[in-house]
Amino acid sequence: MPDEQTRRIKVELLMPGDIILTASRGKVSKAIRLATKGQVSHAMICVQHGSIVDSTDDGVQAHNIQRELYGPDDHVTVLRLRLPPSDLQLGIIIDFARSEIGTRYSKSEAVRSVLSGPKPRTRQLFCSRLVVRAFAGAGIHLVADADYCTPEQIRRSPLLAELPVMTEVVSSAELAAWAKRPNPIADMQEVQNRILTVARRLDPSVENFSDLDQLVQDHPEWDEEIARVYRESGYLDLWRADFAINPWHYDLDHMEESAGPHPDQGLLEYCISTVREFHTGGLRFAVNLLHYQRALEANRRKTTAQLVMLYQQLVVNDQTRRDVALAWLKRHHPEEAARHLQRIPPHSDLWFSIVDRVEPRLGAIARISIQRMGSPDVCSACGDPADDYRLVNAAEAMPGVPSLRLCSDCVRIRRGGGEILEPIT
Helix, strand or coil: CCHHHCEEECHHHCCCCCEEEEECCCHHHHHHHHHHCCCCCEEEEEEECCEEEEEECCEEEEEEHHHCCECCCCEEEEEEECCCCCHHHHHHHHHHHHHCCCCCECHHHHHHCCCCCCCCCCCCECHHHHHHHHHHCCCCCCCCCCCCCCHHHHHCCCCEEECCCCEEECCHHHHHHHHHCCCHHHHHHHHHHHHHHHHHHHCCCCCCHHHHHHHHHHCHHHHHHHHHHHHHHCHHHCCHHHHHHCHHHHCHHHHHHHHCCCCCHHHHHHHHHHHHCCCCCCHHHHHHHHHHHHHHHHCCCHHHHHHHHHHHHHHHHHHHHHHHHHHHHHHHCHHHHHHHCCCCCCCCHHHHHHHHHHCHHHHHHHHHHHHHHCCCCECCCCCCECEEEEECCHHHHCCCCCCEEECHHHHHHHHHCCCCEEECC
């Protein structure tokens, strides 16, 4: 396409929880719009800066929004809740969408959304069902029936507001540059589908990786085969792709060298978007790590042991990437670092919702201290007067824990045990 005809969504304006609705000139899109008497034919949900999840013929998959391009006749609408969701609700929405990755597409049920007659309610998905079920799980009912709905019904939901001018023109030069870049997300999709194909040969009811995890636990006789396909598919080494493509993500000196004497706006936007999700952006890695550690304690499966090692690495990688972005901002744009760094105060609802998932004993002890002292403004461990700290080496010490409220004695004890604690100002 000529550059003046190619557009994409402005990634810096998109927020987690936003819904993207589109329509194209293709026959399928036209048929859907005709059947639904609507303007749009496809629905997606933003789960992280630059990342969306949708359901197509290939099943539920994640995509890089910067690679989603639209022509002059394509319709693109971005919707956002009129009443912003709480942090807890947003977490539920995002977790649901991510947990369904790999789930198969149900064309027959998608068609039944606009037909009368029986409406089976299977676990398989189509685009609008995925989006509406995600919100319904958080108690936000965008439409009357979360199982049978259309993109047009989402567009007309009174709970949503359309955002103005969310697309931008992509130049020919940028299109050429993107075409030359590897696409690790596409590689991930191919590998995930390969693994799930093998799993479904063993048990046709498997829809996603949560099902596969349970399969491994329930059927030790299949453990070796599943462990092998994880290894041979390359799934356990996919993380290396970003190190090869973007080594500057993980090393401050390399970031400085790559930027040169005049860093562009893109680097600043990358670092800001990275620290905005400093604690929640990679939370899924810590959650999955604990999940597999517990599963390994229950049953010593080879598959599970491989996944524990994988998520230990992913937790470290994610913290390194965010620390590098924060360090660059503090060096070059300290005011932006102070303004955009995500802060999750200890003993807040969001803090407990995270800690309960990654370090439940810490949450339980904190609740006892708070109840005993009658105030949340006390040390999480002993109830004494306390200050707030960031656990700098959380990836090794307590993966996923965003902050701690500690008295001076507990700080000294923890530092003696190797924790690096930085006061939160």
